[in-house]
Amino acid sequence: MDTPRTPGSTRLDGGPRGAELLDDPVRNRGTAFTEDERARLGLHGLLPPHVEGLDEQAARAYEAYGLKDDDLERHIYLRALQDTNEVLFYRLLLDHIEEMTPIVYTPVVAKACERFSHIYRRPRGLFVSYPMRDAIPTLLANRPNREVDVIVVTDGERILGIGDQGAGGLGIPIGKLSLYTLIGGIRPERTLPIVLDVGTNNAERLEDPEYLGWRHERIGGEDYFDFIDQFVGAVERELPGVCLQWEDFATPHARPILERYRDRLLTFNDDIQGTAAVALGALLGAIGVTGKRLRDQQIVFLGAGSAAVGVADYLRAALVQDGLSEAEARGRFWMVDKDGLLHAGRPDLTPDQRVYAQPEDRVAGRPRTSRGAVGLADVIGRVEATVLIGLSTVGGAFAEPIVREMARKVDRPVIFPLSNPTARSEASPEDLIRWTGGRALVATGSPYPPVRHEGRTIPIAQCNNVFIFPAVGLGVVATGARRVTDAMMLAAARALGGQSPALADPNGSLLPALRDIRAVARAIAEAVGAEAQRAGLAPQTTPEELRARVAAAQWTPGYPQA
Numbered sequence: 001m002d003t004p005r006t007p008g009s010t011r012l013d014g015g016p017r018g019a020e021l022l023d024d025p026v027r028n029r030g031t032a033f034t035e036d037e038r039a040r041l042g043l044h045g046l047l048p049p050h051v052e053g054l055d056e057q058a059a060r061a062y063e064a065y066g067l068k069d070d071d072l073e074r075h076i077y078l079r080a081l082q083d084t085n086e087v088l089f090y091r092l093l094l095d096h097i098e099e100m101t102p103i104v105y106t107p108v109v110a111k112a113c114e115r116f117s118h119i120y121r122r123p124r125g126l127f128v129s130y131p132m133r134d135a136i137p138t139l140l141a142n143r144p145n146r147e148v149d150v151i152v153v154t155d156g157e158r159i160l161g162i163g164d165q166g167a168g169g170l171g172i173p174i175g176k177l178s179l180y181t182l183i184g185g186i187r188p189e190r191t192l193p194i195v196l197d198v199g200t201n202n203a204e205r206l207e208d209p210e211y212l213g214w215r216h217e218r219i220g221g222e223d224y225f226d227f228i229d230q231f232v233g234a235v236e237r238e239l240p241g242v243c244l245q246w247e248d249f250a251t252p253h254a255r256p257i258l259e260r261y262r263d264r265l266l267t268f269n270d271d272i273q274g275t276a277a278v279a280l281g282a283l284l285g286a287i288g289v290t291g292k293r294l295r296d297q298q299i300v301f302l303g304a305g306s307a308a309v310g311v312a313d314y315l316r317a318a319l320v321q322d323g324l325s326e327a328e329a330r331g332r333f334w335m336v337d338k339d340g341l342l343h344a345g346r347p348d349l350t351p352d353q354r355v356y357a358q359p360e361d362r363v364a365g366r367p368r369t370s371r372g373a374v375g376l377a378d379v380i381g382r383v384e385a386t387v388l389i390g391l392s393t394v395g396g397a398f399a400e401p402i403v404r405e406m407a408r409k410v411d412r413p414v415i416f417p418l419s420n421p422t423a424r425s426e427a428s429p430e431d432l433i434r435w436t437g438g439r440a441l442v443a444t445g446s447p448y449p450p451v452r453h454e455g456r457t458i459p460i461a462q463c464n465n466v467f468i469f470p471a472v473g474l475g476v477v478a479t480g481a482r483r484v485t486d487a488m489m490l491a492a493a494r495a496l497g498g499q500s501p502a503l504a505d506p507n508g509s510l511l512p513a514l515r516d517i518r519a520v521a522r523a524i525a526e527a528v529g530a531e532a533q534r535a536g537l538a539p540q541t542t543p544e545e546l547r548a549r550v551a552a553a554q555w556t557p558g559y560p561q562a
């Protein structure tokens, strides 16, 4: 495990005392308050007499955790611990990072959002509700901690794969920020989860007598964007320089919000940019394993929605960085959606999709499906595809003949079925490995167990944005960057790809293990900071100083001597 670098919680003296101190999750040390602290801070009598160390506290907390018998109960236990003693919470998470990350974050956090109103115990973060729209600066001023480095905000409309959760969506910013601290080392008291409660169209929530959000259908249109504008304006005034991460907004809102604010403040959209960066990182790792150049790839996508276009945009930028012209890079993409290959003759394409339309003369003469479209099997039959990416949500779409045909022509086919949840995955890793005689390099969107093949155990990397956003946060906080650019995201993806265990170990995963993720986050943060400096978006330092700043900014839970 990591050695502590910047241990500790906030200073004790000058803050609350007595029972009030025990009620402050940032400063509370519970049974670990020393005799001297107990005397100084008016705690004698309020705590059992035995003084524990953090190790003992963590062991006791783990024992209590072990008594819970379902995942939602485990989540509730950990959230309660977070609201009691943050140092202990993060120490427990660090000690059991592989076991507990899925409990505080995806997938269990989805259940916590659905059940938000029913499992609600204590407030955390901010509820910015539409009826309070004229008082947003006041709500922000009421935040529990003055200094904030990172905000994660959602409007709860498209939570993970479970849709509109209204105010219950707050569970996602809470979970994401826990990982900002656990992995990126952003100090817990400098994070702020926010839900923009603009109503919900989820009938179950609206009819639930216990629903805690604003009981109203969603605000839309101009009113919605005006509200977002009021919120952003208030954030700029109250918390200038804060990193503002947009999370789980519905597609029609996500992109316009990003475009509107990305050049105005330090902000990014995790679902668009973070997800694309992690997919690119895993791809770069895989292509590194094949021993081929990025510029030599032919890339086929199944699915051409916003997630697919986001991944393609980053991949295209990486192809250009690798020496291709813009036109050559575009020509490497074969995108297929439910109406077949994207080509210049299709009238239905959005401007974002049109970038990837193949010229008609490259399509002419290809066999067509009965509906006249060029399908995935046709494309794989004609193109020497080296990379196949699925973001189609069509379960099983990477059928055996398609995969076998691809593997007939290339030695190490790179195949990423990225759709969620598992039932929508374009193929199972086990089938992909079997159909390709163990040659496929696979990463997925859903979690899968390792695959056994001819005596090997092949771990399956899950492309989740957790590999990117905490590290990007660490990079911008450590360097004082003013913007999050796509070039910084590409730098993050490259650094992640460079850390792929598969590069050194033929049986390694394409993405790092969670137990190594804090060290990986520092490497990514340095790359992000260096790109910000190169672009003039952060104060210049030497590379050594950059490295030292990143290391110093990564908080590790501990109780410093007061």
Ligand SMILES: O=C([O-])CC(=O)C(=O)O
Pocket (backbone or CB within 6 Å): 106, 159, 160, 161, 248, 270, 271, 464, 465
């Ligand atoms: O949180 C996750 O696991 C990935 C993500 O951002 C999403 O699905 O919206």
Ligand SMILES: [Mg+2]
Pocket (backbone or CB within 6 Å): 160, 247, 248, 270, 271
């Ligand atoms: Mg998300």
